[in-house]
Amino acid sequence: MYKIVKKVPLNPTVTMMDIEAPFVAKKAEAGQFIILRVDEDGERIPLTIAGYDREAGTVKIIFQIVGATTEKLNHKQEGEYIQDFVGPLGTATHTEGLKNVCIVAGGVGCAIALPIAQKLKAQGAKITTVIGFRSKDIVILEDEFREASDRLFVMTDDGSYGREGNVCVPLKEMFEEGETFDQVITIGPLIMMKFVVEATRPTGIPVLLSMNPIMVDGTGMCGGCRLTLNQNGKKVTKFACVDGPDFNGYEIDFDEAMSRGMMYSNFERHAHEETCNLFAKEAK
Amino acid sequence: MPNMKPNKNPMPSQDPKVRAHNFDEVALGYSEETALDEAQRCLNCKNKPCVSGCPVNINIPEFIQKITNHDFEGAYMTISEDSTLPAVCGRVCPQETQCEARCVRGIKGEPVGIGRLERYVADRHNSQSSEKFIPASPNGHKVAVVGSGPSGLTCAGDLARKGYKVTVFEALHTAGGVLVYGIPEFRLPKSIVQKEVDNLKEMGVDVETNMVIGKTLTVDELFEMGYEAVFIGSGAGLPMFLDIPGESYKGVYSANEFLTRSNLMKSYLDDPTTPIMKGGRVAVIGGGNVAMDAARTALRLGAEKVTIVYRRSETELPARREEVEHAKEEGVEFKFLTNPVEILGYHNPDDRRDPKNGFVTGMKCIRMELGEPDERGRRRPIPVPDSEFEIEVDTIIVALGTLPNPLIKSTTKGLDVNSRGGIIVEETTGATSKEGVYAGGDAVTGAATVISAMGAGKVAAKAIDEYLSK
Numbered sequence: 120m121y122k123i124v125k126k127v128p129l130n131p132t133v134t135m136m137d138i139e140a141p142f143v144a145k146k147a148e149a150g151q152f153i154i155l156r157v158d159e160d161g162e163r164i165p166l167t168i169a170g171y172d173r174e175a176g177t178v179k180i181i182f183q184i185v186g187a188t189t190e191k192l193n194h195k196q197e198g199e200y201i202q203d204f205v206g207p208l209g210t211a212t213h214t215e216g217l218k219n220v221c222i223v224a225g226g227v228g229c230a231i232a233l234p235i236a237q238k239l240k241a242q243g244a245k246i247t248t249v250i251g252f253r254s255k256d257i258v259i260l261e262d263e264f265r266e267a268s269d270r271l272f273v274m275t276d277d278g279s280y281g282r283e284g285n286v287c288v289p290l291k292e293m294f295e296e297g298e299t300f301d302q303v304i305t306i307g308p309l310i311m312m313k314f315v316v317e318a319t320r321p322t323g324i325p326v327l328l329s330m331n332p333i334m335v336d337g338t339g340m341c342g343g344c345r346l347t348l349n350q351n352g353k354k355v356t357k358f359a360c361v362d363g364p365d366f367n368g369y370e371i372d373f374d375e376a377m378s379r380g381m382m383y384s385n386f387e388r389h390a391h392e393e394t395c396n397l398f399a400k401e402a403k
Numbered sequence: 404m405p406n407m408k409p410n411k412n413p414m415p416s417q418d419p420k421v422r423a424h425n426f427d428e429v430a431l432g433y434s435e436e437t438a439l440d441e442a443q444r445c446l447n448c449k450n451k452p453c454v455s456g457c458p459v460n461i462n463i464p465e466f467i468q469k470i471t472n473h474d475f476e477g478a479y480m481t482i483s484e485d486s487t488l489p490a491v492c493g494r495v496c497p498q499e500t501q502c503e504a505r506c507v508r509g510i511k512g513e514p515v516g517i518g519r520l521e522r523y524v525a526d527r528h529n530s531q532s533s534e535k536f537i538p539a540s541p542n543g544h545k546v547a548v549v550g551s552g553p554s555g556l557t558c559a560g561d562l563a564r565k566g567y568k569v570t571v572f573e574a575l576h577t578a579g580g581v582l583v584y585g586i587p588e589f590r591l592p593k594s595i596v597q598k599e600v601d602n603l604k605e606m607g608v609d610v611e612t613n614m615v616i617g618k619t620l621t622v623d624e625l626f627e628m629g630y631e632a633v634f635i636g637s638g639a640g641l642p643m644f645l646d647i648p649g650e651s652y653k654g655v656y657s658a659n660e661f662l663t664r665s666n667l668m669k670s671y672l673d674d675p676t677t678p679i680m681k682g683g684r685v686a687v688i689g690g691g692n693v694a695m696d697a698a699r700t701a702l703r704l705g706a707e708k709v710t711i712v713y714r715r716s717e718t719e720l721p722a723r724r725e726e727v728e729h730a731k732e733e734g735v736e737f738k739f740l741t742n743p744v745e746i747l748g749y750h751n752p753d754d755r756r757d758p759k760n761g762f763v764t765g766m767k768c769i770r771m772e773l774g775e776p777d778e779r780g781r782r783r784p785i786p787v788p789d790s791e792f793e794i795e796v797d798t799i800i801v802a803l804g805t806l807p808n809p810l811i812k813s814t815t816k817g818l819d820v821n822s823r824g825g826i827i828v829e830e831t832t833g834a835t836s837k838e839g840v841y842a843g844g845d846a847v848t849g850a851a852t853v854i855s856a857m858g859a860g861k862v863a864a865k866a867i868d869e870y871l872s873k
């Protein structure tokens with residue numbers, strides 16, 4: 120059992136938790152993830168390591184409430200325990216040698232991008248960050264990003280905060296002004312990452328992105344997390360949990376990944392409703 | 404007087420029509436009366452041909468004689484000298500190619516039901532005995548075991564009996580390896596595996612789940628933590644795919660994923676938390692035990708029709724005969740001499756949001772014929788030109804076999820593996836190329852059997868004891 124030592128809601132649908140997991144905390148690196156089960160008989164879900172404190176032995180997770188399991192997790196309070204917490208899984212984000220990086224993150228993807236930004240900052244890289252949200256009330260981690268970046272653009276789709284527009288707007292402007300980077304790192308919804316890749320393609324700057332396909336074991340045993348990469352015209356299958364979750368953005372088959380992510384949407388909708396009903400009943 | 408009936412006592416089983424819709428155990432086990440009758444069929448041969456067919460050389464005639472003398476506990480003790488998992492092996496051993504294949508009664512008629520008797524003895528012991536294990540006095544040495552499949556559990560048990568402080572590190576949230584995530588409940592009830600794990604804990608073995616060696620801790624770190632030897636029993640969990648177009652459509656599973664969802668994540672229950680595709684038409688590709696398990700699981704999950712597609716003919720099916728028969732009785736269909744060449748999916752060009760987009764609709768196959776035998780003596784299947792045809796399916800389960808997972812190898816300096824990813828060991832000791840590190844089971848051999856994995860765990864436990872007693 121793993122203790123929830125801290126719980127902070129970041130916005131109405133995104134929550135941050137510090138979990139006591141000393142073995143994971145000791146090894147965690149930016150870009151890696153954990154898999155947890157909230158309770159006995161619960162589903163295994165992957166969440167990125169959004170931070171860690173090796174001394175205190177805690178690991179930070181930031182999750183968006185999208186379905187049954189994240190709903191259940193959000194009902195757990197500080198001091199309570201979750202059943203299983205395994206990691207760190209996946210390979211750490213490659214940051215060696217990067218000196219000038221543009222990070223483009225959207226929504227809860229910002230939680231995944233933050234430790235990468237912090238790590239790059241610590242190794243002395245120049246960091247330009249673009250973070251995007253639907254509207255003002257769901258902006259998260261702005262202060263943390265400001266601290267970790269040399270330059271920060273905050274975007275909202277409806278213009279209620281920062282600049283109006285999606286994350287590609289400032290990115291394209293920078294490219295038009297002839298700015299260049301060693302690497303673009305993008306993390307967020309698949310569709311956003313796809314547009315970031317397209318916006319960057321003409322510049323030839325390498326794009327790294329973090330994929331989040333449906334996973335079960337997270338150790339390379341089931342193959343459920345497989346993705347197709349297009350490597351010089353050849354199709355190559357990779358398992359995101361062990362080969363990733365970071366991949367070369369130019370190689371990803373986005374349409375396939377989007378389609379596979381929807382495999383269980385009927386089941387998920389139903390499960391989420393059931394869970395909400397259950398909690399509603401308990402509350403009465 | 405021996406019982407000279409030519410046939411084995413049949414195994415009482417659930418009615419195929421009923422069991423095809425539930426996950427309860429199919430084979431119900433002998434009664435005492437049947438066990439005694441079957442035991443009488445053993446001729447107590449002096450040269451014991453059956454024993455050489457058992458990978459761990461259980462003294463078969465001795466335990467069977469004890470049954471005939473109503474000394475059931477004695478029979479259990481005899482088996483226990485060589486096997487730590489008799490309730491498991493009595494159920495899942497491919498007896499027909501091992502012990503029973505050598506039984507003299509098999510020359511004229513059927514061999515003695517050795518596996519069924521072994522199961523009877525073990526089940527009887529487990530249900531009746533209440534002896535408490537007396538922990539061995541600690542010898543002060545610490546050993547780490549990686550993986551909680553049959554090889555790891557056996558190695559841990561043998562070492563604990565000798566007084567070692569053993570910790571088992573398991574990547575998943577439940578211990579048992581393939582016995583819990585692969586082999587389904589209807590063939591091997593999980594309570595049996597749980598009992599084995601509980602026994603180990605009672606002996607003082609620590610079982611640490613959620614520990615991925617190579618990630619959470621490396622093998623070298625285990626040594627730094629004071630473990631003096633490490634046994635790697637991490638199995639062969641890396642699934643192989645067909646490498647044909649369409650394998651990423653929704654509804655294509657590896658057998659590992661399908662079985663893990665159903666067994667470990669319990670998506671066969673009424674209100675599961677982990678989803679699985681149920682119902683519709685299912686095709687399972689492959690012909691081994693794994694394929695049979697996947698097919699029979701799909702049937703129980705409510706499939707309308709389940710077809711096993713195998714590229715060779717029925718005689719070459721590598722699965723246990725009993726499982727093939729059970730699958731047929733339950734209504735699983737077989738398409739032999741057939742190989743998939745492409746998986747077909749749904750695309751609605753007019754509506755990108757059509758929820759059916761990207762789901763499997765069918766499979767293009769080609770007919771095969773058998774050519775010359777290959778290096779293992781099995782006739783090689785070759786495609787018949789221009790014989791392609793399509794079948795309609797909603798779910799495809801790929802059960803083509805598995806390879807050892809490279810996770811440990813890639814994080815352990817000095818650990819040599821062969822071209823198929825199997826850890827290289829000295830056969831008589833399980834010693835690897837790295838000092839103090841031993842390995843066994845599927846991690847060494849690639850996908851094999853429970854009993855051979857168990858045997859390898861025993862061999863390594865003995866060698867580790869010798870190594871640390873030096």
Ligand SMILES: Cc1cc2nc3c(=O)[nH]c(=O)nc-3n(C[C@H](O)[C@H](O)[C@H](O)COP(=O)(O)OP(=O)(O)OC[C@H]3O[C@@H](n4cnc5c(N)ncnc54)[C@H](O)[C@@H]3O)c2cc1C
Pocket residue numbers: 152162163164165166167168181182183184185186187188189190227230231330331332333334335364380381384387388391
């Ligand atoms: C490597 C990785 C890192 C991730 N990091 C984060 C993170 O830091 N914060 C965060 O909020 N989310 C993260 N996710 C996504 C998160 O795992 C899903 O939101 C979560 O599983 C949803 O579960 P649910 O039961 O609440 O919702 P559901 O209703 O079950 O699903 C909602 C959506 O989540 C996805 N999903 C469902 N089950 C799984 C699963 N077992 N594995 C992966 N995706 C699934 C599906 O695409 C689905 O459409 C990450 C995913 C991956 C693969």
Ligand SMILES: Cc1cc2nc3c(=O)[nH]c(=O)nc-3n(C[C@H](O)[C@H](O)[C@H](O)COP(=O)(O)OP(=O)(O)OC[C@H]3O[C@@H](n4cnc5c(N)ncnc54)[C@H](O)[C@@H]3O)c2cc1C
Pocket residue numbers: 495496497549550551552553554555572573574575578579580581582585586587614615616617636637638639640662692693696723808810811843844845846850851852853854856
């Ligand atoms: C569906 C199916 C049906 C089968 N049916 C039969 C049958 O009827 N009869 C028969 O004899 N055999 C059968 N087999 C084969 C048999 O189950 C295996 O040969 C046997 O389980 C191998 O045992 P093992 O101890 O080597 O490994 P496994 O049972 O594979 O156990 C390995 C364990 O190690 C864990 N692990 C892996 N990597 C790590 C890591 N890095 N860190 C920590 N833990 C790790 C895994 O999670 C797993 O729990 C079947 C196999 C399958 C998949």
Ligand code: SF4
Pocket residue numbers: 456457458459460461463486492493496497498501502503517518521854
């Ligand atoms: S362990 Fe398997 S091979 Fe050995 S005697 Fe028992 S059933 Fe036969």
Ligand code: SF4
Pocket residue numbers: 444445446447448451452453454463464505506507508515517
């Ligand atoms: S070969 Fe058959 S009959 Fe002879 S001892 Fe073995 S089990 Fe009994």
Ligand code: FES
Pocket residue numbers: 333334335336337338339340341342343344345358359360361
């Ligand atoms: S999650 Fe199972 S192989 Fe990646």
